[in-house]
Amino acid sequence: MSSMLVVGSIAIDTIHNHLGVHERVIGGSAIFGALAGALFVPVSIVGVVGEDFPLSAIQLLQSKGINTGSIEWAKGKTFHWEGRYSRDLTHRESIRTELNVFAEFQPKIPPALRDTPYVMLGNIHPNLQIEVLEQMARPKLVVADTMNFWITGTPTELARMLARIDVLVINEEEARLLAGVHNIPRAAKILQAMGPRIVVIKRGEYGALLFENGTVFSAPAYPVEDVVDPTGAGDSFAGAMLGALASEDRVDGASLRRAVIYGSVVASFCVEGISVSRLSTVSMQDIRKRYAAFARLAHFASEAELAQLGEKEEKQ
Numbered sequence: 656m657s658s659m660l661v662v663g664s665i666a667i668d669t670i671h672n673h674l675g676v677h678e679r680v681i682g683g684s685a686i687f688g689a690l691a692g693a694l695f696v697p698v699s700i701v702g703v704v705g706e707d708f709p710l711s712a713i714q715l716l717q718s719k720g721i722n723t724g725s726i727e728w729a730k731g732k733t734f735h736w737e738g739r740y741s742r743d744l745t746h747r748e749s750i751r752t753e754l755n756v757f758a759e760f761q762p763k764i765p766p767a768l769r770d771t772p773y774v775m776l777g778n779i780h781p782n783l784q785i786e787v788l789e790q791m792a793r794p795k796l797v798v799a800d801t802m803n804f805w806i807t808g809t810p811t812e813l814a815r816m817l818a819r820i821d822v823l824v825i826n827e828e829e830a831r832l833l834a835g836v837h838n839i840p841r842a843a844k845i846l847q848a849m850g851p852r853i854v855v856i857k858r859g860e861y862g863a864l865l866f867e868n869g870t871v872f873s874a875p876a877y878p879v880e881d882v883v884d885p886t887g888a889g890d891s892f893a894g895a896m897l898g899a900l901a902s903e904d905r906v907d908g909a910s911l912r913r914a915v916i917y918g919s920v921v922a923s924f925c926v927e928g929i930s931v932s933r934l935s936t937v938s939m940q941d942i943r944k945r946y947a948a949f950a951r952l953a954h955f956a957s958e959a960e961l962a963q964l965g966e967k968e969e970k971q
């Protein structure tokens with residue numbers, strides 16, 4: 656079995672949603688990414704926390720077999736993000752982003768982890784994402800995520816990061832912002848021209864689109880009845896997608912499609928609880944069950960039926 660490395664924010668979040676205010680819960684792209692990836696393969700997490708970070712969160716990661724040896728404890732406060740969701744949970748605004756210990760952070764990848772084949776660059780300052788890549792030997796696949804904060808705040812650094820990755824996982828709104836066009840297939844092409852040969856555009860409750868090798872694959876979103884907290888959906892999607900690819904140790908059209916579905920499955924569990932509460936209790940059995948439900952959700956034509964229509968997959 657292969658393994659993956661996750662770098663990104665390790666956060667204390669304050670979340671305002673339809674249920675009230677959730678103060679100082681665990682969050683951050685690396686936390687969600689690592690918990691999701693660890694469902695599939697051994698994971699090591701790289702990041703920094705401050706003196707206020709709860710030990711119980713580290714213990715939670717360790718209980719999932721995640722290697723926390725490269726989490727640095729720094730003087731000062733942990734990265735803090737505060738966000739507010741609209742009543743229908745389809746939009747959110749960042750009220751506060753306090754980098755705190757991340758402002759001075761320089762990721763150090765220990766020699767034993769430098770040849771980890773699968774790397775997730777979770778959402779964080781693009782320079783930190785680049786610094787991690789510079790220390791890695793020759794990863795088989797690098798997946799990265801980003802958000803509006805960095806797209807508008809650090810565009811030059813972001814462009815440098817994009818030139819060095821294989822897969823960009825990004826939400827629809829941010830894909831438009833980064834590409835500068837509204838049309839999603841066109842935006843995907845523009846993003847591919849910036850570096851990543853594979854682009855996955857997440858469309859919230861409408862699923863995700865995978866653009867790869869001239870083809871497009873549309874994954875539905877699982878119709879979750881009780882969405883409680885969408886925080887971390889994107890990171891758990893990326894973590895599970897990479898974890899699924901690492902567990903197969905193969906990256907091709909078919910494994911990428913399966914991985915996008917695993918990403919959607921794990922994200923659909925993540926949103927069922929506040930912070931990491933649901934993600935940290937989900938089992939592989941739950942995941943397999945929902946994966947099968949996904950397969951049924953959009954399945955309507957067999958290969959034989961398509962052959963009868965004389966249809967072959969067309970490149971875009």
Ligand code: AMP
Nearest residue numbers: 664666682683736778886887888889890
């Ligand atoms: P997601 O919902 O997947 O987009 O990710 C939510 C997580 O991203 C939260 O737990 C936040 O702590 C973290 N986050 C928010 N803003 C930033 C930022 N500018 N850089 C890194 N992480 C962030």
